[in-house]
Amino acid sequence: MRAKIHLEGALKQALEGFGWPWPEKAVIEPPKDSSFGDMSANVAMMLAKEAKKAPRAVAEDIKGALANDPLIEKIEIAGPGFLNFTFAPAFWRETVGAILDQGEAYGSSTLGNGTKVQVEYVSANPTGPLHIGHGRGAALGDSLTRILEKAGYEVEAEYYINDAGRQMLILGGSILYRARQIAGLNPAEPEDYYKGEYITDIARDLMAERPDLLDLPEAEATEVCKVYGKDIILEGIKEDLAAFHVRHDVWFSEKSLVDDGKVDETFADLTASGMGYAADGAFWFKSTTLGDDKDRVLRKSNGDTTYFASDIAYHDNKFKRGFDLVIDIWGADHHGYVPRMMAACEALGKPGGLSVILVNLVNLLRDGQPIAMSTRAGQFETLKDVVDEVGSDAARFMFLSRKSDSKLDFDLELVKQKTMDNPVYYVQYGHARIRSLDRKAEEAGIKAATVNPDSLALLDTEWDMEMLKLLDQYPDYVEAAAKAQTPHLISMYLQELASTLHRYYTNCHVLSAEPEVASARLMLLDCVAGVVASGLGLLGVNAPESM
RNA sequence: GGGCUAUUAGCUCAGUUGGAUAGAGUGCUUGCCUCCGGAGCAAGAGGUCGCAGGUUCGAAUCCUGCAUAGCCCA
Numbered sequence: 001m002r003a004k005i006h007l008e009g010a011l012k013q014a015l016e017g018f019g020w021p022w023p024e025k026a027v028i029e030p031p032k033d034s035s036f037g038d039m040s041a042n043v044a045m046m047l048a049k050e051a052k053k054a055p056r057a058v059a060e061d062i063k064g065a066l067a068n069d070p071l072i073e074k075i076e077i078a079g080p081g082f083l084n085f086t087f088a089p090a091f092w093r094e095t096v097g098a099i100l101d102q103g104e105a106y107g108s109s110t111l112g113n114g115t116k117v118q119v120e121y122v123s124a125n126p127t128g129p130l131h132i133g134h135g136r137g138a139a140l141g142d143s144l145t146r147i148l149e150k151a152g153y154e155v156e157a158e159y160y161i162n163d164a165g166r167q168m169l170i171l172g173g174s175i176l177y178r179a180r181q182i183a184g185l186n187p188a189e190p191e192d193y194y195k196g197e198y199i200t201d202i203a204r205d206l207m208a209e210r211p212d213l214l215d216l217p218e219a220e221a222t223e224v225c226k227v228y229g230k231d232i233i234l235e236g237i238k239e240d241l242a243a244f245h246v247r248h249d250v251w252f253s254e255k256s257l258v259d260d261g262k263v264d265e266t267f268a269d270l271t272a273s274g275m276g277y278a279a280d281g282a283f284w285f286k287s288t289t290l291g292d293d294k295d296r297v298l299r300k301s302n303g304d305t306t307y308f309a310s311d312i313a314y315h316d317n318k319f320k321r322g323f324d325l326v327i328d329i330w331g332a333d334h335h336g337y338v339p340r341m342m343a344a345c346e347a348l349g350k351p352g353g354l355s356v357i358l359v360n361l362v363n364l365l366r367d368g369q370p371i372a373m374s375t376r377a378g379q380f381e382t383l384k385d386v387v388d389e390v391g392s393d394a395a396r397f398m399f400l401s402r403k404s405d406s407k408l409d410f411d412l413e414l415v416k417q418k419t420m421d422n423p424v425y426y427v428q429y430g431h432a433r434i435r436s437l438d439r440k441a442e443e444a445g446i447k448a449a450t451v452n453p454d455s456l457a458l459l460d461t462e463w464d465m466e467m468l469k470l471l472d473q474y475p476d477y478v479e480a481a482a483k484a485q486t487p488h489l490i491s492m493y494l495q496e497l498a499s500t501l502h503r504y505y506t507n508c509h510v511l512s513a514e515p516e517v518a519s520a521r522l523m524l525l526d527c528v529a530g531v532v533a534s535g536l537g538l539l540g541v542n543a544p545e546s547m
Numbered sequence: 548g549g550g551c552u553a554u555u556a557g558c559u560c561a562g563u564u565g566g567a568u569a570g571a572g573u574g575c576u577u578g579c580c581u582c583c584g585g586a587g588c589a590a591g592a593g594g595u596c597g598c599a600g601g602u603u604c605g606a607a608u609c610c611u612g613c614a615u616a617g618c619c620c621a
Binding site: 024025027029031032033036040042045048055078079080081082084293332333334335336337338339358360361401402403405406407409418419423425426429432433436437440441444480483484486488489492495496499502503505506507509510511512518546547 | 549550551552553559560561562563564565566567568569570571572579582583584585586587588589604605617618619620
C-alpha cells in the first residue's frame with residue numbers, strides 16, 4: 001500500500017507537469033513476475049493518444065521526470081509501454097515501522113468511509129437444523145462482514161427469519177403428525193411434511209410440556225406446534241452459528257413485517273410511484289417497465305401475498321433503516337430471482353442499492369465418496385456434525401478458499417488432515433512457528449529490536465525484501481476483497497504469506513545469527529505474525545500459539 | 548422450449564477494469580537435516596485457457612455461434 005500510494009502520487013505529479021490527464025483506467029500494482037520490478041504502471045500506453053506520441057516515448061518522458069526520486073532505485077521501460085519501478089531497500093524497511101505503529105489496525109483503510117452496509121446471510125427457514133450448504137453462506141457472510149469493517153464500512157449483519165409462510169404451516173403439521181403417532185392415534189400421513197428425526201424429538205418434548213395438545217382443535221394445535229417448533233429450531237440454529245463463530249447483530253422476523261402492515265405500506269408506495277397496480281382482483285408489480293418479461297403478482301385474487309411481496313417489503317424496510325448498500329447472500333439456485341429483486345429495488349428508488357452474492361452447492365465427500373443429502377427425507381450432514389468433526393477453523397478456511405459462486409467439493413477426510421493437502425494448517429503453522437521462535441528467543445535472552453535505522457539496516461537479504469514487499473501488500477488485498485466482496489482473496493494472500501515465511505525461516509536463521517541480526521529478524525517476524533493473525537481473523541479463523 | 552452460470556496443467560482451483568513469458572497447491576521426478584518445529588525448503592517436467600469466428604495496437608478476459616455440464620422458469 002505504501003509503495004502504491006507513493007508511486008501514484010509521484011506519477012500524478014509528473015503527468016501534471018506534462019499537462020496530461022490521469023488515465024482513469026491506470027493500473028498500478030506489483031507485476032505478476034517479480035523480475036519486472038516491485039511495482040508496475042501502464043499509464044504510458046493509455047496516454048499515447050493524448051500525448052500524440054508512441055507509448056515508449058511517453059514512458060521515457062515519465063521516467064525522466066521521476067529520475068530524481070530518492071525512494072525509487074530503478075525505472076525500466078518494457079516493450080508494450082509498461083513502466084517498472086524498483087524501490088530502494090530503505091523504502092521497504094520502513095514497512096516494519098508502519099506495521100508496528102499501527103498494530104492491530106494495520107490493514108484497515110478508509111475505503112468505505114463510514115458507508116452503512118447491511119449483510120444479510122444464512123436466513124434459513126427455521127424448519128430444521130443448518131446443513132453444510134448453510135455453513136458456506138455463514139462463513140462467507142461473516143467473513144465479508146469482518147472485511148468490510150476492516151475497510152472502513154459500518155456493517156450490520158442480519159438473519160431474516162422466514163416465520164410467516166407456508167413452510168411454517170408444514171412444520172406445525174409435521175410436529176402434530178408425529179405427536180399423534182407417539183400417542184398411538186395412527187394418523188393419516190400428511191401430503192408434505194418434514195421427515196427428520198428431530199421433528200419426533202420436538203413432538204415428544206412438546207407433549208410433555210403441553211399434555212392437552214391433542215385435545216385442542218386442529219388449527220390451534222397446529223399453531224402451538226408451529227410456534228414451539230420454530231423456537232426450538234431457531235435456538236438450535238443460533239447455537240450452531242455461535243459454535244461456527246458467526247455473528248448476526250439483528251434477527252429480523254418476517255412475521256413482524258406482515259403483522260406491522262409493512263407489506264401494505266410498500267404496496268401503497270408502489271402504487272404511488274406507478275410501479276404497482278390492481279387488476280383481475282390481484283395486485284401486480286409492474287416489472288415489465290424494468291425489463292422483466294412479464295409483470296409479477298404480489299397479492300393473489302384469493303388475498304394471499306406472494307413470497308416476492310414480502311421480499312420487496314423487507315427490502316423496502318432495509319432501505320428505510322438507512323443502509324446505503326444492502327448485500328444479500330443467497331443459494332445459487334435462486335439466481336433466477338436476482339434480476340427481479342434488483343428491479344424491485346430500483347422501483348423502490350434504490351437503483352444499485354442491492355448486491356446479491358450467490359453461494360453454490362457444497363458436495364460433501366468422505367474419501368472421495370459423496371455423502372447423500374436431502375433435507376426433506378431427513379437424511380443430511382448438519383453443519384454441527386461437520387464442525388464437530390473437522391473443527392470450525394478448517395471448515396471456514398475451506399469454504400473461504402474458493403470464490404463463492406462455484407461448486408465446492410468438501411471432503412471431510414481432506415479437510416481434517418494436518419498436512420500440506422490442507423492449506424489452513426500450512427498458514428496456522430506459520431503463525432505457531434513464529435510464536436515458538438519467540439519463546440526460544442526469550443529463553444536465550446534475545447529480544448526483538450526496536451525500529452531504528454540501525455536495526456532496519458540489518459534486514460538486508462533478498463528474503464527480507466521479499467517478506468517486506470508482501471507485508472506491504474496486505475492492505476491492498478483487504479481493499480480488493482472489500483471492493484469485490486470476495487473473501488477468498490484474503491485466503492490466497494495468506495497462503496502466499498505463509499509460503500514466503502517458511503522460505504524465510506529456512507534461509508534466514510534467527511537464533512544462530514549475530515545477536516543484533518537475530519533481534520532485527522525477530523522484529524520483522526513479529527510483523528509477519530501480526531499480519532497472519534489479522535488475515536486469519538478476517539476469515540474468522542484462529543491463529544494458534546502452538547499446534 | 549426460454550433464460551442464467553460455468554468449461555484454464557493428470558487432479559483441485561486463482562487470474563481485479565482487456566495488458567508483459569497464463570499462475571498456485573496437489574500429484575509425479577530429483578535434491579537439501581552437525582542448525583530455531585522436516586508439519587519445512589529448492590529444482591524439473593506438465594497448457595491449443597471447451598471449439599469456431601469477430602472486435603483492436605493487444606483477448607483466458609469483450610461480442611456472436613456451437614458443444615458439454617449444473618441450475619432456474621414455463
